[in-house]
Amino acid sequence: MIDQTTRLRDVLGEKTAIMLADALGLETAGDLLAHLPRRYEERGELTDLANLTVGEVVTVQAQVVRAERRPMRERRRSMLTVTVTDGRHSLLVVFFNQVRQVRELRSGVTALFAGKVEEFRGRRQLTNPEVQLLDAEIADAQGRDGAEGFAGGLVPIYPSAMKIPSWTIASCVRMVLSDLIEIEEPLPAAIRSEHRLVGLLDAYRLVHQPSSWAEVTRGRARLKWDEALILQVALAQRRFDNEQTAATARHARPDGLLAAFDATVPFPLTAGQRAVGETIATEIARPFPMHRLLQGEVGSGKTVVALRAMLAAVDAGGQAVLLAPTETLATQHLRSLRDMLGPLGRAGELDAALCATRIALVTGSLGLRARREALAAVAEGSAGLVVGTHALLEESVTFRDLALVVVDEQHRFGVEQRDVLRSRSDRPPHLLVMTATPIPRTVAMTVFGDLEVSTLTELPAGRSPIATFVVPAANEVWTDRMWGRIRDEVAAGHQAYVVCPRIGDDATDADPDADPDADGATEGGRRPSAAVLDVLPALRDVELVGLRVAALHGRLHPDDKEQVMTRFAAGDIDVLVATTVIEVGVDVPNATVMVVADADRFGISQLHQLRGRVGRGSAPGWCLLYTDAEHGSPAWERLAAVAATSDGAQLARLDLAQRREGDVLGAAQSGGRRALRLLELLKDEDLILSARDEATALVGADPELSAHPALAAALAATLDETRVAYLEKG
Ligand code: ADP
Ligand code: MG
Numbered sequence: 001m002i003d004q005t006t007r008l009r010d011v012l013g014e015k016t017a018i019m020l021a022d023a024l025g026l027e028t029a030g031d032l033l034a035h036l037p038r039r040y041e042e043r044g045e046l047t048d049l050a051n052l053t054v055g056e057v058v059t060v061q062a063q064v065v066r067a068e069r070r071p072m073r074e075r076r077r078s079m080l081t082v083t084v085t086d087g088r089h090s091l092l093v094v095f096f097n098q099v100r101q102v103r104e105l106r107s108g109v110t111a112l113f114a115g116k117v118e119e120f121r122g123r124r125q126l127t128n129p130e131v132q133l134l135d136a137e138i139a140d141a142q143g144r145d146g147a148e149g150f151a152g153g154l155v156p157i158y159p160s161a162m163k164i165p166s167w168t169i170a171s172c173v174r175m176v177l178s179d180l181i182e183i184e185e186p187l188p189a190a191i192r193s194e195h196r197l198v199g200l201l202d203a204y205r206l207v208h209q210p211s212s213w214a215e216v217t218r219g220r221a222r223l224k225w226d227e228a229l230i231l232q233v234a235l236a237q238r239r240f241d242n243e244q245t246a247a248t249a250r251h252a253r254p255d256g257l258l259a260a261f262d263a264t265v266p267f268p269l270t271a272g273q274r275a276v277g278e279t280i281a282t283e284i285a286r287p288f289p290m291h292r293l294l295q296g297e298v299g300s301g302k303t304v305v306a307l308r309a310m311l312a313a314v315d316a317g318g319q320a321v322l323l324a325p326t327e328t329l330a331t332q333h334l335r336s337l338r339d340m341l342g343p344l345g346r347a348g349e350l351d352a353a354l355c356a357t358r359i360a361l362v363t364g365s366l367g368l369r370a371r372r373e374a375l376a377a378v379a380e381g382s383a384g385l386v387v388g389t390h391a392l393l394e395e396s397v398t399f400r401d402l403a404l405v406v407v408d409e410q411h412r413f414g415v416e417q418r419d420v421l422r423s424r425s426d427r428p429p430h431l432l433v434m435t436a437t438p439i440p441r442t443v444a445m446t447v448f449g450d451l452e453v454s455t456l457t458e459l460p461a462g463r464s465p466i467a468t469f470v471v472p473a474a475n476e477v478w479t480d481r482m483w484g485r486i487r488d489e490v491a492a493g494h495q496a497y498v499v500c501p502r503i504g505d506d507a508t509d510a511d512p513d514a515d516p517d518a519d520g521a522t523e524g525g526r527r528p529s530a531a532v533l534d535v536l537p538a539l540r541d542v543e544l545v546g547l548r549v550a551a552l553h554g555r556l557h558p559d560d561k562e563q564v565m566t567r568f569a570a571g572d573i574d575v576l577v578a579t580t581v582i583e584v585g586v587d588v589p590n591a592t593v594m595v596v597a598d599a600d601r602f603g604i605s606q607l608h609q610l611r612g613r614v615g616r617g618s619a620p621g622w623c624l625l626y627t628d629a630e631h632g633s634p635a636w637e638r639l640a641a642v643a644a645t646s647d648g649a650q651l652a653r654l655d656l657a658q659r660r661e662g663d664v665l666g667a668a669q670s671g672g673r674r675a676l677r678l679l680e681l682l683k684d685e686d687l688i689l690s691a692r693d694e695a696t697a698l699v700g701a702d703p704e705l706s707a708h709p710a711l712a713a714a715l716a717a718t719l720d721e722t723r724v725a726y727l728e729k730g
Helices: 008-012 014-024 029-033 099-104 136-141 166-179 189-194 200-208 213-244 257-264 271-284 302-315 327-345 368-380 415-424 441-447 476-491 532-543 558-569 604-611 634-644 648-665 685-701 709-718 721-727
Strands: 039-042 057-071 078-085 090-096 110-120 123-127 130-133 154-157 291-296 319-323 358-362 383-388 402-407 430-435 452-456 466-472 495-499 549-552 575-578 591-596 621-627
Touching: 008 014, 008 029, 008 166, 014 166, 029 166, 057 090, 078 099, 090 110, 099 130, 110 166, 130 166, 154 166, 166 200, 200 213, 213 685, 213 709, 257 302, 257 327, 271 291, 271 302, 271 430, 271 452, 291 302, 302 319, 302 327, 302 383, 302 402, 302 430, 327 358, 327 383, 327 558, 358 368, 368 383, 402 415, 466 476, 466 634, 476 495, 476 532, 476 591, 476 621, 532 549, 532 575, 549 558, 591 604, 604 621, 604 634, 604 648, 621 634, 634 648
Parallel strands: 090 123, 291 430, 291 452, 319 383, 319 402, 358 383, 402 430, 466 621, 495 575, 495 591, 549 575, 591 621
Antiparallel strands: 039 154, 057 078, 057 110, 078 090, 110 123, 110 130
């Protein structure tokens, strides 16, 4: 009798075990069972041969049309050329010196062929692939087990390797399953019966040897639960650990900075801003660290929410940090905090309010003296509010009493970075992370599963709608009209952005301040995308002649950046030609039109984010997506989708669906064994929500899972290094 820890060597023999270990990393019976079919072929249903990619290892079901044997010049060598078909397309299969295939592969025979797709004289072909006959009678007549195990009608196709065709894996699985009598159940019995799930061993039988699609579904449903529960238990344990960690409770004061600020805000807070504010006030008054994600569209007013939380922290005697991903954004935040606070933020200056505090800026480009002064103010505590970049994470930065860390644009930071400040003090500060990239709920619950999520759903009143259009570069009339729109808006006293994927004029060309998602590269033989340094002079001389046009990008000297931003904010610049440095944080309500050059080089969420820069004032905004993508191409369709809706959440789902979850969740789960094999974050929302509830209850009642040893073991196995990296990617 074997169990899931049995070495494959003991079931399958040394030779096969070594192949499975080398090619696929499978060591034990459990590993092999967890190596699930990627898809299934229905017996007799031929694989579509039109979509084979050169270089890929494939398994295809096809029918032999013709087989020709040719002796070769060297004696005793022969070549067999077989043409196979899916009924519509054909594929060439070539064998050298394969006597058996000559006998078997006659016209009309259906078989599985596994091998690497090559290209030879413009045709795709397989050379010496592995072959498995599917016609039972022929196989039987020849005394071989051609169709054995596939009798049910569904042929499992496994992720395979050159040396091990899919059906060899299938027969190994068959041997393991026939010897395996019992298997440990990671899912607690109560959850299994509550959600009507089959046992694990049955689930494996169903997915590996199904006789119908219904069986595949039933088996997968159970295996998905294992995945979801294990993931959610890991996250629930992190939340639980967090609640066991001591933090200083920061209690609000009725007569402090926050009250004074609230009395001066020039607009009523939205209901969402107020509600989130209350949640935060409650959570930072608890004796364990707040861990909250605040998501909200660009312009939804997250900064005010953050500032109010920061003021509450200062009122409670602590300090608060606002961490921004770029210098541009940090400077912009400093300016807007100063504006919003007025005299409340000018402690030590003549016109300061009585309860005022000071704001310190800490960035990498500060001069030596400015830096020393800022760090001293932070260390001794006279600066209650600190705004900065990664420079704040350096060892040399110490706080008198850090109460709250706010991380803006979470997606640009790793969890390690956001944890640096938390680990430095003996009591971790409270944490608020903000993102304008809408994240579907289930993604938030898995990728950011250790955070509680708040969402600002409404935009402040008085916002104007943004009209978005896709402008085909090939159409001169439209192109002229696009630049005309900028000229018109400027003539009407407004301002404009022209966004380019690249800075230009440099080999590496990545903008250190820009979003890494922008695709400025030339790979794939595409022409280089539009660059700020090329577009700027062209616009100045031709399309926008006479307007005040300036460039903004991450390679400018910080002083120049600051100067450009200030002049643009003051209305002394009409058109800003920029990289995605303006994606976040730049807040100039007078800007009403944005042209995105080579818009197809940007992601969906990123475009949505970018256009949030216009329409921040009372005048309607325009976003023009300029592209040479073909009408009707996938790239065009993506842009059309952005133009068609202003619903960021819907676009985020689309983005996720298109980019594939692997990209969103990071590399950790894409290679080898993936953390999420069957779960699909968008489609399995209900399951993930139930699993989260079950996991929270389980961990709440039994944090160490001592009553569920099999679940604990499965969790430990899952939390190997890649998993930890994945969970912590945040
Ligand atoms: P984001 O969520 O993109 O960070 P901001 O916090 O920068 O948004 O807010 C965008 C603009 O809206 C700012 O100019 C801010 O002063 C303004 N704003 C924020 N809240 C409100 C509100 N409740 N009513 C009107 N304007 C608001
Ligand atoms: Mg913001």
